[in-house]
Amino acid sequence: MLTSLATTSARPRPAYRVFAATAARVVHLGSTFTRVSFTGDDLADFGTAGFDQRIKLVFPHPATGFEDFPRSEDWYQLWRELPAARQNAFRTYTVRHVRPDVREVDVEFALHGDHGPATRWASRVRVGDPILIIGPDERSPDRTVGIDFRPGSVERLLIAGDETAAPAICAILEQVPRNTRGIALIDVPHATDALVVNAPVNMTVRWLARRPGEVSGDQLIPAVRDWVARACCPQGCHSGTTCRIDRALAVARNETAGADAPLGDVPFEDVPLGDAPLWDVPAGRSLDGELYAWLAGESSVITTLRRFLVREAGLDRRQVAFMGYWRRGRAESE
Numbered sequence: 001m002l003t004s005l006a007t008t009s010a011r012p013r014p015a016y017r018v019f020a021a022t023a024a025r026v027v028h029l030g031s032t033f034t035r036v037s038f039t040g041d042d043l044a045d046f047g048t049a050g051f052d053q054r055i056k057l058v059f060p061h062p063a064t065g066f067e068d069f070p071r072s073e074d075w076y077q078l079w080r081e082l083p084a085a086r087q088n089a090f091r092t093y094t095v096r097h098v099r100p101d102v103r104e105v106d107v108e109f110a111l112h113g114d115h116g117p118a119t120r121w122a123s124r125v126r127v128g129d130p131i132l133i134i135g136p137d138e139r140s141p142d143r144t145v146g147i148d149f150r151p152g153s154v155e156r157l158l159i160a161g162d163e164t165a166a167p168a169i170c171a172i173l174e175q176v177p178r179n180t181r182g183i184a185l186i187d188v189p190h191a192t193d194a195l196v197v198n199a200p201v202n203m204t205v206r207w208l209a210r211r212p213g214e215v216s217g218d219q220l221i222p223a224v225r226d227w228v229a230r231a232c233c234p235q236g237c238h239s240g241t242t243c244r245i246d247r248a249l250a251v252a253r254n255e256t257a258g259a260d261a262p263l264g265d266v267p268f269e270d271v272p273l274g275d276a277p278l279w280d281v282p283a284g285r286s287l288d289g290e291l292y293a294w295l296a297g298e299s300s301v302i303t304t305l306r307r308f309l310v311r312e313a314g315l316d317r318r319q320v321a322f323m324g325y326w327r328r329g330r331a332e333s334e
């Protein structure tokens, strides 16, 4: 008995657990975002580690609510063992704010119509509606699990993403040291989606509103290329044919014969868009005078951006964190 107790108490508290909460406030931001402030006694221990920490939101089953959803540490295994008809849907979101003193957590949903359990739930949510959050436990030694923004000590940041990444980007901008330099490029459906964010003065924040007929990436990809060309040209020269970044840009724009143009020195395998999530989050390291890029959004857009930065602009792949937050035409796999 003593042995088993000792074993139990020696086990570290898991990084994540299931929190029960209800919607306390619902605020519509711009044309696309709905911020839901969740509350509940349980949230007193919700993790406050910050940046882009991810969580899972579990939505009520239309017939059984949360009756069948397992609350234990091995919830995922037990959930998988349930018959499909009794499984609750869940999706991945970002902690936008945490206020442990009043036991509240904010999540910002980018609504995209009615196609998907998360967007459907968030389009109809009312104060008092229940939810389960699988989130970080403040008392766990592993409470920083789920944070993918790990720049290390680099000089500049390039942050790029679409509306699904906007909550993470705003959280990052509000928490990085105030002397941080760089740019955040945020691709959103409408001009009214530009949110107020308290960014460091030397971080330029550009909200790129899609024009009629444009899709995610149409403005973001050229904006990233142009910024890299201006900010990262190693010679600072823009000397046309002799400038490596200018050459990469030309290749990217199909203005020169791509096959003949030299690529960066870094070996690179294209990231396939198979079933595996598009995800690589290196821990940033100090690359003197260099850049850390954090990219999140629709998978094919993120693949294009990552390819440009690593293969064409020659960034070290350890400088580039990239995350496919969603994939066009595919529901998030649970």
Ligand SMILES: Cc1cc2nc3c(=O)[nH]c(=O)nc-3n(C[C@H](O)[C@H](O)[C@H](O)COP(=O)(O)OP(=O)(O)OC[C@H]3O[C@@H](n4cnc5c(N)ncnc54)[C@H](O)[C@@H]3O)c2cc1C
Binding pocket: 054, 091, 092, 093, 094, 095, 107, 108, 109, 110, 111, 112, 115, 116, 117, 118, 119, 120, 163, 164, 165, 167, 168, 324, 325, 326, 327, 328, 329, 330, 331, 332
């Ligand atoms: C780490 C992480 C953090 C995230 N944080 C946030 C966040 O804070 N806020 C947020 O809004 N999203 C966030 N997302 C993205 C969100 O999880 C996905 O958009 C998710 O697919 C939404 O679930 P759903 O039930 O609405 O749609 P699903 O059932 O997953 O998909 C249904 C259909 O909708 C499409 N679809 C999904 N998302 C979009 C979209 N945004 N626009 C157009 N079509 C879409 C899919 O391609 C699919 O065809 C995050 C994702 C990850 C991985």
